[in-house]
Amino acid sequence: MPTLITRDQALQRIRDEGGEPACLMCAIASREVGELWTIHEDDEALVMLPRYVRRWGHVMVMPRAHVTSFSGVDPALWARCNLLAHQAARMVEAVMQPRRCYVASTGSSAGELTQSSRHLHIHVIPLYEADDRPSDIFSWQAGVYVGEPAEWAELQRRYRAAWPGAASPARP
Numbered sequence: 151m152p153t154l155i156t157r158d159q160a161l162q163r164i165r166d167e168g169g170e171p172a173c174l175m176c177a178i179a180s181r182e183v184g185e186l187w188t189i190h191e192d193d194e195a196l197v198m199l200p201r202y203v204r205r206w207g208h209v210m211v212m213p214r215a216h217v218t219s220f221s222g223v224d225p226a227l228w229a230r231c232n233l234l235a236h237q238a239a240r241m242v243e244a245v246m247q248p249r250r251c252y253v254a255s256t257g258s259s260a261g262e263l264t265q266s267s268r269h270l271h272i273h274v275i276p277l278y279e280a281d282d283r284p285s286d287i288f289s290w291q292a293g294v295y296v297g298e299p300a301e302w303a304e305l306q307r308r309y310r311a312a313w314p315g316a317a318s319p320a321r322p
């Protein structure tokens with residue numbers, strides 16, 4: 151089972167993994183800050199599993215290009231990222247069967263932080279409890295879940311099997 155750790159423990163782990171990169175998202179995309187569990191990856195964008203999550207099954211979509219504002223992002227690129235976020239949400243619904251799925255572009259308003267970035271990204275987050283609220287999901291105050299490598303690999307395997315375009319299972 152994924153383990154709940156405190157916010158401070160998570161921040162310390164993130165620092166230990168990669169220090170303080172100039173851009174956290176670019177560092178994740180270029181695999182400079184620990185293991186990267188991808189669902190889909192191409193020249194424009196990544197769909198991956200963030201490794202510190204409030205709800206197990208959380209997926210993140212980000213453009214490879216370092217863009218930090220909606221004024222600065224190419225409209226076609228942002229449309230593509232949103233298409234990928236929709237595909238990710240459908241995958242999350244199929245695999246995790248959550249009560250609800252949040253899709254949101256958040257990010258840091260305070261410059262680069264240890265756990266948040268200005269680089270545009272989209273969160274796709276499954277909700278499992280009827281009383282889950284955005285304030286529970288978008289804050290680390292109650293701690294974050296982390297997995298063992300085998301748990302991330304299993305989640306990645308299940309998601310990749312459900313990703314559009316994944317090979318159909320062999321029929322008997």
Ligand SMILES: [Zn+2]
Nearest residue numbers: 173176216269
């Ligand atoms: Zn960046």
